[in-house]
Amino acid sequence: MAKTSDFPTLTADQLGDELLKLKKEQFNLRFQRATGQLENTARVKAVRRDIARIKTFAQQKKRADQAKA
Incomplete structure (x- = not known):
């Protein structure tokens, strides 16, 4: 993961x-x-937050591209 x-x-x-x-x-x-079977319960929270972060960055890139056009 990045x-x-x-x-x-x-x-x-x-x-x-x-x-x-x-x-x-x-x-x-x-x-x-x-x-x-879940061993690391904290991973659920971490994955949810990473998904939110990626969506945020994707939205920011989309808005920046629209502003340039």
Whole structure:
């Protein structure tokens, strides 16, 4: 996974790929929690926050591109 400090330097496609990867991880974590197999419960919160960060950076890039056009 990319570091949070790397998010502003990623392209929109790379942010989308990272978002997809995190959403898949979140899905898997939910199933692990439901079946009682989840070891690291803090990871659920971390993934949710990373998803929010990526969405924020993607929105900022989109607005910046619109302002340039």
